[in-house]
Amino acid sequence: MKIAIPAETAPGESRVAAIPETVKKFTALGGEVAVERGAGLSAGVSDEDYAAAGASVGERAAVLAGAELVLTVSGMEPGELGAVAPGALLVGILDPFRRREAINAYGAAGIEALAMEWMPRITRAQSMDVLSSQSNLAGYKAVIDGAAAYGRAFPMMMTAAGTVSPARVFVMGVGVAGLQAIATARRLGAQVSATDVRSATREQIQSLGAKAVFVEGVAGIEGEGQGGYAGETSDEYKKAQAELVSSHLAKQDIVITTALIPGKPAPRLISDAQLSSMRPGSVVVDLAADAGGNVEGCVAGETVERHGVKIVGATNLARSLAADASALYSRNLFNFLSAFWNKEQGRPVLADEDEIVKAVRLTRGGQVVSERLA
Template sequence: MKGENRVAMTPDSARQLQKLGYECLIEKGAGHAAGFDDAAYEAAGVTVIKTAAALWKEADIIAKVRPPTETELKRLNKGKTLISFFNPAENEKGLEIAREKGANVIAMEMVPRISRAQKMDALSSMANIAGYRAVIEAGNNFGRFFTGQVTAAGKVPPAKVLVVGAGVAGLAAIGAAVSLGAIVYAFDVRPEVAEQVESMGAEFVYLDFEDDQDGAETGGYAKPSSPEFREAQLAKFRELAPDMDIVITTALIPNQPAPILWTKDMIQSMKRGSVIVDLAAERGGNVEGTVKDEKIVTDNGVTIIGYTDFPSRMAAQASQLYATNIRHMISDLTPNKDGQIVHDMEDDVIRSATVAYQGEITFPPPPLKVQAIASKKPQAQPKELTPEEKREQELAAFRAETKQQVTLLTIGTVLMLLVGLVAPASFMQHFIVFVLSVFVGFQVIWNVSHALHTPLMAVTNAISSIIILGALMQIGSGSWLVILLAALSVFMAGINIFGGFLVTRRMLAMFQKS
């Protein structure tokens, strides 16, 4: 198709398909734009067919990237299987033609987001590339640094980037923008993704809005928000818009037009030279004024990019990922590895992705039998305390800790007095040293942060060595109880020393060059 550089089969995926028992065919020149010439396919055992019409006539399984045209659908017949992006929610005519032809059609965008189907999730594969490429396109049109710099000519502030939607594309955009040094903010209707966003170095934008509804739809996608939530969301975006240099919108709802999230008044409030990349342009766009497949510049100097071919702009990488998704789908359709399709409509993944089967339209699919990847609702964000409340909280914690220490010291004193009443004076001299050693050691070691335990291993080894020396001096005592305690001290301190040296050795080995 004109303007599409991706291809649904690469020489590597063809070799894997041949192991499943299939003979592979490809249209002449189909992989050229992605960097795979006909000679590479022929070397992989693929038969090159001169025309698309001849290919559709000869092949039993046709794999495509873009949704098929009406002409291509009319080439189908009973028994053929088409695997492609199909956009079934907005392609009623295409579904009807497939039904009339009796062909089986698998829509790659309908693969459910469950763990078993991740290897076939072409939407995620392409969204990952689109998110990364969106940042590259934004940088190309921004004309300034992403990262902040201090130079002899002055200080350059870092760019501020807002990513709307923290799905696969959004997370890829966040990763790319953070790696370039920008200050990145991200918003999503699903607050459970906040942890992922923050782990990548971005700041999650929270709404001060009480809503019991979960923003996650079945299958891991976002669902439509309530009118009240939408108004709060738009108000937050209006607040952020004047400070943002780059905005990347990725919000999509399955089988629905893209919601408008960035309105004209927000665009007008942005600084001259700012850039907006609308990754939802193919479904109408998240930005008011987006023009599909075009780049426009507004009156106030804001660039709005509505390209829909971001994965195609990285054709080699996109083709490898998509061809792998297709190969895994065909592998699941070929359980016997004999080159014969078994279209199991009882299989959750195959049933969900099938939109036409044996003369019937099977879209939309029934609910999944297995639960989609579950999303855990985060706990409510703690209320920020005032300085007075913080001081009161710290004072209460100090009082509680002091009370606990006094209680423990009182109990220890009483126990020592009881032991002193029944034990001989010689034993008490050793026992007092033992108790004080335990107390001091506990205070010294226990209050050290866990993250510092390994770096302080040498210090703890030194302390253990002192313990061993003290224990060896006590072993010569005539009391059997002192001898027993001293022997146990030698044993446990020895474990600590040798274990400490072993851990330290392993840590040092990690930093040695191979």
């Protein structure tokens, strides 16, 4: 089976879908791996590294020609896939809701598109979960970027010239990114607090040494939420949470917001009025900027200032840690495909009724088959 690794063409994308480690593993399964020249340079992988791992390295057209499996980070333009084998698999973070026209085109072209970000959050799929691996890095980088924008020290420092107070960091939304943000801020010496609408996260927050800030007396989301994600809450809860957050925000130096609802705009967590209550020089890092932002006034990809508060519109922070992000992502891909690999056929065989396959498969047989896109 020919496996193609093209260079990413999306603006700002620095990751790559395979590293030498996974090239060797695919080759050991019997695959023939072809990598586009220069595909891994921005992630710290040279063409010579790929060649040493057993891949052929060439120009884009030659890499895609006859490919039966195309591994990408952020998908490809449908018009480029005419050279691949009929019925080829295209695997990547395909952004199905916002790139629906591309998904339709994949189907029309006879491509079987598989969206890795729709991997179900079940035990069997933990090693395949690209959202978790990339969000973990994003949560770390959010704190680092927030610290850089803040311009003051994080830990308490006692010196002969006086004491420097520790920074106060507030994390809103305690998924994978939020938990890593808490851990990173704690390691840097900050005083950390966090909140979430899911009741099960209280214990997780406290286990990392942070203060849990929760609405009392009004029901939020019991347990972990559907599939590990938060959903919509009642108007009563939203009002109570807004009041709680308002009183807490005024005392914070850095706020990290991470709240997302799959398939919907990001929930608004901080209003302009709440921003105005924060101290000048404080910083908000909005990890939901691409989905509309958790913070009023956030601009994706930019740092803007309102009421003396810097709002960092963070977009896909994992890209800024390209080497580590690529390593984790490429292992996610291998873990997924190897779990379905049929040695006799020399290729992955995706069972129609498998829970994982049903979740990630978008197109097949010339049409869109995903229930979520119906």
